[in-house]
Amino acid sequence: MNFEFDAQTEEMRETITDFARERLAGPEDFDPGEFRRRWRLVGEQGALGTVVPGEYGGLGQGAVTAAAVMEALGYGCTDTGFVFSLGAHVFACLTPIVEFGTAEQKRQWLPPLCSGEYVAAHAITEPEAGSDALSMRTRAERRGDVYVLNGGKSFTTNSPVADVFVVQAATRPGGGCFGLTSFVVEAGTPGLTVGRHYQKVGLRGSPTADVRFDECRVPASQMLGPEGDGFGVFRTSMAWERTCLFALYLGVMRRVLETSVAYAGERQQFGSAIGGFQAVSHRVVDMALRLEAARLLLYRAAWGLDRGSTDEVMPALAKLAVSEAAVQAGLDAVQIQGGLGILHGQAEAALRDALPARIFSGTNEIQKNNIARALGLGEKARPQAHPSRRGKN
Structure with a gap:
């Protein structure tokens, strides 16, 4: 048993701590422009791509190193909400794309998500489906080469500033663990709308809002993993989030x-x-x-x-x-x-x-x-x- 970080992880942790302390202090109230500025700085530092393979712009590290980086960010940055947003982006969005994405999806999405150019949001929670994720009412109906999404999500971290959404929807209502499917949906897609930024008791530096899908047409090529494997995608992201975030x-x-x-x-x-x-x-x-x-x-x-x-x-x-x-x-x-x-x-x-x-x-x-x-x-x-x-x- 070894309770010490390897030399590379220890050096990374010290560097990230100093960086967070010196450059990531945030304003009292959430400001989209300031949020983006700091987000790009974190991307330039490499902290957004910790678990992403090097060929897609990441560092190719594992969970222990990713956790060490998050610990360093939490220690050095007093804006805990901002750090929480970083973690949600990496572990609920990038990790599923790394694990389940096609080669084309990885080439398209991972580089800008690692660099800080893009912000990602994971849309799963609904008013009637929080802990009971299998009861979600958002539907995805296949129509030729597209899926049409209808429904609503709540408490969606990063949604007010997101460029990309990882969305869970029911393709087979009542199908249990095999009834959910995951999609990567671009912000600005017709039919996708984001509500007003929540005012929360804590994590105020993390922008959160509701998301609506009204006849939102998503190409079948943007399905993440096979149809019906959405619960597997969700479980994988939660294992990483509950640990590393x-x-x-x-x-x-x-x-x-x-x-x-x-x-x-x-x-x-x-x-x-x-x-x-x-x-x-x-x-x-x-x-x-x-x-x-x-x-x-x-x-x-x-x-x-x-x-x-x-x-x-x-x-x-x-x-x-x-x-x-x-x-x-x-x-x-x-x-x-x-x-x-x-x-x-x-x-x-x-x-x-x-x-x-x-x-x-x-x-x-x-x-x-x-x-x-x-x-x-x-x-x-x-x-x-x-x-x-x-x-x-």
């Missing part, structure tokens, strides 16, 4: 932990630094404990992805651990800073930005359901050995 919160927690330690060492009460009070010092220790435990789970899941593991338990466990730890870290940071913690600043921002982590990429309650089912609990469950009890994945 959540690494950004490791960086945020590390930053918050450091500022909490510094504050506790400087803030004086009753003639001494509050870090000397057991109630405060134990809270800080618990922050460090949750961070390190979550970090080990996440990189274990990334290690499995790099070895071709199809296990869904470790990504789910990692998502649970990181998101819950991030929320608690925000609460702890606010409590340590007292009145200052509820004013505008890093502590309250960390808490607001962490709250959505328990919801997106499948709610934590759904993750627990999936893990329980994999462990052999519940109706129609088939016992499955816990990853820690298995041999090689």
Whole structure:
């Protein structure tokens, strides 16, 4: 067992941290032009193409390196919403194209998506189909050489600025796991419209909106993977997202932990630094404990992805651990800073930005359901050995 990054990954992580700290600070309110400017900078740095093969403009790295890059971005950039948008672009959109795209689709889409010229959005969630993705109502009907899409999506990250959409639609309603199909749809395609940018409690630097499809005609050549394989595309993207995207919160927690330690060492009460009070010092220790435990789970899941593991338990466990730890870290940071913690600043921002982590990429309650089912609990469950009890994945 080796818990150290290789030399290349370590160098990349340090470079990305410095780059994010110096060049990715964002404005208070979302600004499309500023968002694009920083997006292109990240593309030039190579961070958008981490998992994309070199022949298409990427770095050709694996999940562990991709997670390390996201952790560095989360640590160095205080605009967590912007980093979240980067992760959604890479792991929910580029990764499916890498895994399922045809050679022509890869040549067409991956270079501009890696360079920062294009922004991608993954359209899957619907008002009546969030955790229950198989109940989506967006339809794709084949008519000759095109598919005609009709329906609506909600909570679509990056949609207000997206150039490309990875869309999930039902080609065989009621067909279960084999009834969904994925498509790559260009922004500006007639029949595709994007609603107003959401005002969210957290991740404010990430533009999010509803998307509508009204008789939207998509060439059959833009189908991603075979017809009926959309659920497989979705599961693959979620495995990457629940692992690598959540690494950004490791960086945020590390930053918050450091500022909490510094504050506790400087803030004086009753003639001494509050870090000397057991109630405060134990809270800080618990922050460090949750961070390190979550970090080990996440990189274990990334290690499995790099070895071709199809296990869904470790990504789910990692998502649970990181998101819950991030929320608690925000609460702890606010409590340590007292009145200052509820004013505008890093502590309250960390808490607001962490709250959505328990919801997106499948709610934590759904993750627990999936893990329980994999462990052999519940109706129609088939016992499955816990990853820690298995041999090689």
